[in-house]
Amino acid sequence: MAFFLFLIISLCVRCYEVDGARIQDDFDCVDLYKQPAFQHPLLKNHKIQLFPTFTMSTMQLGRDNKDKHSRKRCPMGKVPIFKTKIREQKINMSTSKSQLDGLNQYSQSRPRHHFATLSTTQNMMFHGASARAAVYNLSLQANQYSLSQIWIQGGPPTDLNSIQVGCGVHPNLFGDNQVRLIAYWTADGFRKTGCFNHQCPGFVxxxxxxxxxxxxxxxSTIGSDYKSLYPFKVKQDQSTGHWWLIAGRGSWAVGYWPNQLLTHLSHGSYVIRYGGETYASPNVMSPPMGSGRLPRELYKNSAFMSNLEIIDSNYNEVRVNPKYMKSNCDTTPNCYDVQYHGYEGIVFAQAFLYGGPGGQCGI
Incomplete structure (x- = not known):
């Protein structure tokens, strides 16, 4: 009965995909060959891959006439890099562990960080994943953040390679409460390497x-039938081994994490995770996750991810299999929660609900 209820709701909730709408003054146009990535010693002689070998259509660079947003494209030979809003918060290769340990899934008891996720369980190598995330406005304090994302991971916990990609609100990083495209990576279990976005050398x-x-x-608006879905994908290039970020309605190839930086991911990832993560500094309550409403409020109110796909060991993009998926939440169900019932109709395909209001989230 529960399945049919979710199926009916999913068919009633209408969705549309969204792109980013840049505030132009927030970005500098930087020479392609002088961007932050090439300050990394392992990338000193790196040859730039201008587009993924699995498709060239993603590099049309905004030529879609249906794009309703007005954008300012960087000149040929230059790329946009976000201007750090809080200069003293800029992360580099020697950043403190407190900045880096936010996405380590191996410790569910980690203080101040909370997770509500859906993870793969089968014993196989993955070469990426994709999803569409319902996008909601959230009001956060400067010492909080709330993210919705995909995790790509490989290697032992002490030397973990991890890529996280999605969207979220991070006032300390961006200086506001806007929902933005965001990513994070580490090559050594969050010990000495890793950062958000371009704030340390790595992402090209x-x-x-x-x-x-x-x-x-x-x-999206809570209670509305219309939901804004943001599509994003991380896919390993079979020829080069680099991990590409594909995002937005136009499936834009944003860039990639070079395989030289992520040796444990060079042959693929052993686990894929989807879901939400929040952070709050000491003595501050945990912020809302997703839409700020619990999954029991279903698709009209709760945040969700739909069209969940993995890129399997043969580089085929296929729907996740409910038989090999496991939900996990490290808080009480009145803080954050996860609900997964598998196939949710032709609109959402494989989908799950997650999130909640936050607050006092200790167990």
Whole structure:
């Protein structure tokens, strides 16, 4: 009975995909060959891959006449890099562990960080994943953040390679409460390497318009039949081994994490995770996750991710299999929660609900 109820609701809720709508003054156009990535010693002689070998259509650079947003494209040979809003918060290769341990899924008891996720369980190598995330406005304090994302992970916990990609609100990073495209990576279990976006050398930006910090809109409204869904994908290039970020309605190839940085991911990822993550500094309540409403309020109110796909060991993009998926939440169900019932109709395909209001989230 529950399945049919979710199926009916999913058919009633109408969705549309959204792109980013950049505030142009937030970005600098930087020489393609002088971007932050090439300050990394392992990328000193790196040869830039201008587009993924699995498709060239993603590099049309905003030529879709149906794009309703007005964008300022960087000149040929330059790429956009977001201007750090809080200069003293800029992360580099020697950043403190407190900045880096936010996405380590191996410790569900980690203080101040909380997760509500859906994870793969089968014993196989993955070469990426994709999803569409319902986008909601959230009001957060400067010492909080709330993200909706995909995790790509490989290697032992002490030397973890991890890529996280999605959207979220991070006032300390961007200086506002806008929902933006955001990512994070580490090559050594969050010990010495890793950062958000371009704030340390690593990610190679190739697109002249889309980049981290893009404002994502319009957003969804709680209680409305219309939901704004933001599509994003991380896919390993079979020829080069680089991990590409594909985002937005136009499936724009934003850039990639070079395989030289992520040795444990060079042959693929052993686990894929989807869902939400929040952070709050000490003595501050946990912020809302997703829409700020619990999954029991279903698709009209709760945040969700739909069209969940993995890229399997043969580089085929296929729907996740409910038999090999496991939900996990490290808080009480009145703080955050996860609900997964598998196939949710032709609109959402494989989908799940997640999130909640936050608050006192300790167990």
């Amino acid at each position: 930006q190739v697109h002249r318009e889309f980049t981290f910090g893009e404002i994502i809109g319009p957003t």
